[in-house]
Amino acid sequence: TDLEVTHWWTSGGEAAAVAELANAFNAAGDNWVDGAIAGGGSTARPIMISRITGGDPMGATQFNHGQQALELVEAGLMLDLTDVAEAEGWKDKVFPPSLLDACTVDGRIYCAPVNIHSPEWLWLSNQAYADAGLPVPANWTEFVASGPQLEAAGKIPLALGNQAWQSNLAFNAITVAVAGLDVWKQVNVDKNMDVAAGPEMAAVFTAVGDARKLAANSTVQDWNQATNLVLNGQAGGQIMGDWAQGEFQVAGKVAGTDYTCLPGLGLNAYLSTGGDAFYFPKNRSADVEAAQKRLAALLVSPEVQVAFNLKKGSLPIRGDIDLEAANDCMKKGLEVLASGNLVPSGDMSWSPDVVKQNEDLMVEFFKSGMAPETAHQQWVSNLESGL
Amino acid sequence: MAEARRVNRMWRNMNAKIAAVPMILTTLVVFVGGTAWTVLYSFTDSKLLPRERFVGFDQYERLWSNSRWLTSIENLMIYGVLSLVFTIVIGFLLAVAMDQKIRFEDTFRTIMLYPFALSFIVTGLVWQWILNPEFGIQSIVRGLGWESFTFNPLNNPDLVLYGLLIAGLWQGTGFVMCLMLAGLRGIDEDIWKAARVDGIPTWKTYIQIILPMMRPVFITTLVIVAAGIIKLYDLVVAQTSGGPGNASQVPAMYVYDYMFQAQNLGQGFAASTMMLLTVLIVLIPWAYLEFGGKKHG
Amino acid sequence: MTNSIEVKDLTLNFGAISVLKNMNLDVAEGEFVVLLGPSGCGKSTLLNCLAGLLEITDGQIFIKGKNVTWAEPNERGIGMVFQSYALYPQMTVRGNLSFGLKNAKVPRAEIEAKVARAAEILQIGPLLDRKPAALSGGQRQRVAIGRALVRDVDVFLFDEPLSNLDAKLRSELRVEIKRLHAQLKNTMVYVTHDQIEALTLADRIAVMRGGIIQQLAAPQEIYNRPANLFVAGFIGSPSMNFLHGSTVDGGQAFRLGDLTLSLAAYEGGMIGTRDKVILGLRPEHLLVQETAEPGVTIPATVELDEPMGADSLVWLQAAGTQMSVRVPVERRMAPGTPVHLKVDMAKASLFDATSEIRI
Amino acid sequence: MTNSIEVKDLTLNFGAISVLKNMNLDVAEGEFVVLLGPSGCGKSTLLNCLAGLLEITDGQIFIKGKNVTWAEPNERGIGMVFQSYALYPQMTVRGNLSFGLKNAKVPRAEIEAKVARAAEILQIGPLLDRKPAALSGGQRQRVAIGRALVRDVDVFLFDEPLSNLDAKLRSELRVEIKRLHAQLKNTMVYVTHDQIEALTLADRIAVMRGGIIQQLAAPQEIYNRPANLFVAGFIGSPSMNFLHGSTVDGGQAFRLGDLTLSLAAYEGGMIGTRDKVILGLRPEHLLVQETAEPGVTIPATVELDEPMGADSLVWLQAAGTQMSVRVPVERRMAPGTPVHLKVDMAKASLFDATSEIRI
Amino acid sequence: MVDATIPANTRTDAEPRGAKPKRALSGRNIMIYGTLLVFSLYYLLPLWVMVMTSLKGMPEIRMGNIFAPPVEITFEPWVKAWSQACTGLNCDGLSRGFWNSVQILIPSVILSIVVASVNGYALTFWKFKGSDIFFTILIFGAFIPYQVMLYPIVILLREMGLYGSLWGLVLVHTIFGMPILTLLFRNYFSTIPEELFKAARVDGAGFWSIYAKILMPMSLPIFVVAIILQVTGIWNDFLFGVVYTKPDLYPMTVQLNNIVNSVQGVKEYNVNMAATLLTGLVPLFIYFVSGKLFVRGIAAGAVKG
């Protein structure tokens, strides 16, 4: 059966990963009709939502975990996957369990998680440091300290794309690293506004202010252009999710020798467990529904998880598989995962509205002379709007 | 008999009435209906899907305290004024130059008009490329030996609007030139002669006599250009994505982002409503001139 | 040098098309010359050349004895009034009148004096603060004249200034222009294709065709002794009646079939015996009578009778063609009535049919 | 019902503006009625109402006895000829002529026959395959008439069909239309603001002002016995001369200052003694003479003399106003000459100055 | 001053005669042509950059000068843009969108122009009560940002059952083309003498036959303008194409967006430029061919207030 699948995975590494999904699905006798929309989630999501609400849904579609599709589910536009989940035993296998919780509304399961993405990584270019005659830093603090020297060597210390979500990602990463797990949880899970307005977070904003200085000369747009700067030694480092690894891999770079990765920015090795999931909009045809369920089952299956995540550079969603082929960085991630140093992702706890406001705030902060204190206040009021 | 007359009246010109149905439906259902719907839902807290939970003016309060929105409005005003002034001035100047019985008029016209055939997306991309400091004009000039030359508008929050303007003008002035040229050609030849007999220099004739006579052309141009400015979106997305920071945000982007990305329809609708309100403020005087004026004059 | 305008060998081509051909024209100081001719004959073109609005191909133009061939329009000492008025729509009447002066940096007080004087002459004082859109046709026309007036020019050029107006207004303004001329004593060149205007206004009329002046003479001369067939046919409404015949007896008589008319009273050149001549008779120079007079009358049959207020135009079938005759309106004639037309040969015109020139 | 057109209480408003006011008009079978009036008086509006091109506000219209008030234009049995010809520019003459017939699904052979007949009547046979752009003004006009002709309609409506043409062509086509009417014997309603056309063509003239018919009568009647001051002033070019005075001696005489004119010969109603009357005298009903005749002449001074070909118009200052007189062109009069104008009171008109109605 | 140039009362052959001599390089000409040339440079620069870049290989682009002509001309970027560039799993470049664009373009252009011209016609010759109000609202519609209407139209199309179909998109283009086109047609038609329309009515032609047989053939210039505007607008549209259709129908601009935004490592500027040029080819061609008619059409009535 033809099943149209929409997603925004169009960079080199991403496309290779999608191909794995498609191949597996096709091998089972169905037909994966690829509906890639480039330009990232911000371009693709409106199109997906329009089509679902417009009554012409695709077979399956990528969303991030969390609240992005919540209302669509509540409006009854999404296929209930509970039977598949039970048949496949997702409850036992999906790890960490919070992933499945994010797919659950009123006790029913509506999405199939496919990977875990942790945004809190610092990617460093070994070559850039070699060029500048400096040792590769071991954590964010050292990285900040090395900034001026790197700059003197004609490098951009911190590569940062201009898009709003990248600024916000950097902010969140620095928050986890600088303020630590407790503060993160109090703010993002317990939604404690006193903590949000407190001195710990103020310190975070100061740190972000440092990052701003380091990124002043970075003028690229897309995240992978920024990664590219790191990759060929023009920039010292980049705060980006684990998907950046895919780019290093496609370029044939080796972790440890060509580049260095520091989960949790090397300070607090915590990773938040966001990620991608597939949703299956309700469809009139029974055939299609069957195919949708086949795909859902397939996505969570161990073989597909391995193949997909190796290409994508993300972590699998099940604890019961062995990623031997994983490289250095992935292994670091797996370790963190195994040790349970997990934080829930902001995407899951805050509405897209709050996330968007924070993105707007961060991108402005990074590209203007806004005082950290002002940004802090604004940030708190953004969070308050989502309570 | 009065009854028969009314029936007769109804059936007269039935075809004309039928033919007007698409227009009536479009205006009523899409423009009026869509607008009313938008305004109505701007008073709700609709998120991803519209829902009727009314929250009064909350969305508007938030809107007007949002720094991105305020920046957008400011940007639109600056860009709008500059763009209107420059398109019209350049369009008019070029039209005047073209109207001097020059040689190669066809060639010049084609050169000026072709950018209009390209979409804003393409325009944005090309100019992003030309203004790129690493490849574009800055690097070329530096390559020529002027090392300190800096021309990097797209990465400078203070200059980014001018970067947009360069691209916007490139795309649109040719069309305005055509409108103006057509207007110039429509002016009574005798006026020119009268001015020459009066000994008025050419430039003065243009400014003091021809310009005021081209009022209808300017109004048409104004409507078209202003409509384009308010809708400004593609160009910004393609050229700067609203950056650096929020320095080149425009209202249409805010609307789009909040409706779809932030999944906060209520906020998006509130922003839309404000945009529509602006349009009305611009349009009501025009409609008055166009229709009201005629009846009284 | 007493001529106000002298045109010497003026030629004007638009690309390959020659519109004015080697034209010569002298206009005396204070004279009122009307250019008359069918549409497209080059009247406006000639006027534009005089004004300096068109660049001439060859020849010279003198105004007041000065060679202005290359001078700018405003340096020529001319004022021009256009058919479409060409008022500046966004300026008030006062603005229209003073714009040229302001531009010439004439002192304010002087401008005001001149505008006031022009307004007085043209009786547009109360209109000075209106815009052209708020004026009637006749008022606009006056403002257009005023614009030339304030500039104290020697020569006024008019390009069909009345043709956009209705008949009543036209006849009023005609009188006004004539009076203006009597008052100002400027030289005036006036283009029209309305004969009544030409006949009533002109000191001399230049009848043009195809870029060539056919006849330049006083109105009565043109009316009574047209230089050629074209002028004869063009002037006069209803048209002159033409009879195609020959002259016999060494020019003693005109013959058309059975009809013979004595040419004894004809005032013209050497007639002689000619094979093909055309006799032109104006409708008002024929008398309708019941009795035939050999050698003087033409037998005719009434066809149609057009009462036109004061007099009536009778269309008749005579000498094988249709002829028209003007009679007092009281005299109604039934179609079919046989009558005789008495010719006043002293007022007739005779043309050579080949050269079309008056004999 | 022998009337071809009957208009009953016709009212037409454009929004709040009332353009036609409760109008009644009967046109007999085969009659030629001319609507004459100043610009904006509602002539075209009335014609458009007859044609069904405007929806009337109130009243009824009958054509050939049928109530066509709500009928479509093409169902009314009318043909219409427009001022700007309104030929379809992209069709040939043949196409223009046959368009209406094709719309009416007339068989092909019949269309051809009708077109051929119209072409013959109008002598446009050789032009049938040309486009309008390749025709002269007169030819276009003929095609426009032809378009009405082929449709075999009972009523022809003309809206200023000649006003775009030059004087010469106009007088030719005028005769042609008159001949056409004689030949076809259709009912014709003809709008113009040219008096000559009205006077020569009409069986009856309807003089309109402000949406109201002022007088509906035969041309000579209108010319000689205008019903009111407006009609008197509107008809005749140059205009009738008006003297504002009073009647004395129980209507025996007209007095203006020192001047007394006997009204014995006046043909009108009961005059009586009135304070304010207006005496109307047409320029051609005044005789210029050197001698005064008490009670019959008005002393005057020549102001200006306008030769107009056949005759000459003399403007004089008399009885405190400006008057014009028509004289033969031979009689030239120098400005300033004192003369006396002899009044032909039998042809004069006398109006009450208040009601403006003829006495 | 006058006397200096025009000596009075002397008649020699040396004095002014015939046409006034002209200098070819007058200050005025220098200014006019100078202005035109400078602006031409501005207008042509991007085209030059696009064409040159699209003919270079990536290594040459990295070396810098975007204005320099290619040392080594390669057509590979064009080939890649047309048939090889990848988006997700689909590696067939722009080619798959081309026919979709054509399929969308033709009915959209035809329908939108027919509807708008009929509107203009009705608004000029068949005014009905309130027609001016509808026209005003229509003009108001020209200003509404598309983003604002995106959602209501989704609902509208869903209710009509046209969502995701070609006809839904055609409808959307017709609706959003209507304001400006109606304005153009109305202005043009109002320059046609009303008598022509009346004559046709007397000849028994109805609403449609007057439109088709009398007005349409007379209105070529404005139809050309409308066609040019619509072809450009619809061909270049991205938002409606992607929101109101589905992948089988995605127009070429969607592929263009995908190619341009699917960054695989470094941006392949040469491919992007080639793709851009390829996408713009259809409207560009139309402008080059009919630019003259365009100006004439605009002059013929579009600019009448």
Ligand SMILES: Nc1ncnc2c1ncn2[C@@H]1O[C@H](COP(=O)(O)OP(=O)(O)OP(=O)(O)O)[C@@H](O)[C@H]1O
């Ligand atoms: N700019 C031009 N280029 C080419 N031919 C022209 C131009 N202007 C006028 N002509 C031609 O020159 C001839 C004379 O034109 P002109 O306007 O002088 O006629 P006219 O006598 O004033 O006619 P009308 O009574 O219609 O005003 C015409 O045949 C016209 O076609």
Ligand SMILES: Nc1ncnc2c1ncn2[C@@H]1O[C@H](COP(=O)(O)OP(=O)(O)OP(=O)(O)O)[C@@H](O)[C@H]1O
């Ligand atoms: N569509 C309209 N709307 C409003 N008023 C109109 C309209 N058409 C005509 N009028 C008014 O109706 C009056 C009569 O117009 P109409 O065209 O009948 O005059 P007319 O006698 O034909 O004048 P003309 O001799 O100038 O053709 C005028 O005052 C005019 O302004």
Ligand SMILES: [Mg+2]
């Ligand atoms: Mg002329």
Ligand SMILES: [Mg+2]
């Ligand atoms: Mg009229």
